[in-house]
Structures are given as C-alpha cells and as structure tokens.
C-alpha cells in the first residue's frame with residue numbers, strides 16, 4: 001500500500017467513525033467557525049480546568065477532510081495544557097505549510113495522515129478549520145484565566 005493510500009485510509013476511518021463527536025454538557029469553551037470558501041461549519045467544545053484540556057468534542061457539517069481533522073484534533077488535545085495545545089496548533093500549521101516538524105516533541109500519530117493534504121492547496125482550509133477553532137478557544141481560555 002502506498003503512503004497516499006494509507007493516509008487516505010486513516011482519514012476515511014476518522015470520517016466514518018469520528019472520535020469525540022457530540023456536545024459536552026459542562027463545557028467551558030465553545031467555538032463555532034465556518035470555512036468561508038465553502039460555508040461548512042464546525043463547533044468545537046472543550047472543558048478546560050486549571051489550564052488543562054480535560055475534554056474536547058466537536059459537531060460539524062463538512063467534507064471528509066474537515067471532519068476527520070476535527071476527530072484527530074480532539075483526540076490529540078485531550079490531556080494537554082492550553083500552552084501545549086497552542087504549540088501543537090503552531091506545529092500543525094507548519095506541517096500544513098509543508099515543513100518537517102519534530103515528532104519527538106509531539107507524537108503525530110493519525111494527524112500525520114493530513115500531511116497528504118498539502119498537495120491539494122484548496123483543501124488546506126478544510127484541514128485547518130478545527131485547529132483554528134482550537135486555537136481561538138485556547139486563547140480565549142487564557143484571557144479568562
């Protein structure tokens with residue numbers, strides 16, 4: 001199987017069996033964003049306690065890449081501090097610009113599959129939508145600290 005096929009399979013797995021889809025009853029942060037190029041929407045909710053992301057969930061209407069990315073993002077940020085999550089957002093954005101990133105710092109796991117999206121510049125906004133929502137929510141929670 002080629003790397004592209006593997007990446008595609010991982011993305012489809014998250015799209016068809018999204019992790020952390022739904023709402024958090026006692027969520028402390030909710031961010032709704034849309035992709036202006038297509039109008040697709042995502043809502044990311046987090047429960048942040050003492051600067052740590054205890055829970056993250058999402059709801060959305062969008063393409064396979066945007067929803068798979070949201071599923072991967074919510075998996076990756078659970079248990080991270082807000083500062084670590086913001087650093088992860090920065091690394092993800094570097095990855096989307098085609099840069100190699102240090103996987104020792106953050107094990108990418110399934111997120112690596114989104115690297116293939118960099119070959120399709122029009123889809124980069126799909127992949128980054130949930131991450132932009134994470135960034136906004138994390139920054140808001142820092143301002144409210």
Ligand code: FES
Pocket residue numbers: 035038039040062063064065066125126129
């Ligand atoms: Fe709308 Fe991908 S086409 S988010």
